[in-house]
Amino acid sequence: MNTLIDQSVNQFTKTIAVAHAQPVIYSDLPVRRLPENYGAKVEELKTALVKQFNLEYAGLDKRLVRQAVNEAHALAALTFAPMLVLPALAEEKVQAVAAWTARQRFLRAAKSEAQPVWRSAMENIWKPALRRALKCDSFAAA
DSSP states (O other): OHHHHHHHHHHHHHHHHHHTOSOOOGGGSOOOOOOTTHHHHHHHHHHHHHHHHHHHTTTSOHHHHHHHHHHHHHHHTTSSOHHHHHHHHHHHHHHHHHHHHHHHHHHHHHHHHHHHHHHHHIIIIIHHHHHHHHHOHHHHHO
């Protein structure tokens, strides 16, 4: 019995491997017939996702959230079940936007804190050293 199942599975695996030996090109895929109200349903889902993510991630720019959901929709449209995949992809995209925004805020804060230190270092260390170096004969001769 197990041998028969193993042979069947092996035959199925070989059939699948042969059938998918060539890479899939999206332009070669057949055009799907979508329901008449598909566009409205997708827009409704996208709007609901944007509202939900704007509430969950209140610190993010609403434009960035909308853009993340649109990018997720573009990726989901390439799948077999776009409406099923869209919420998960959108959440991943919005989380990536939140991480990017937090990183940008950190870098801006670090830069603004470092500027006074850099200015004082320039005024107290580098400018006098540069003046001394320019006055030095050996430096000027080189």
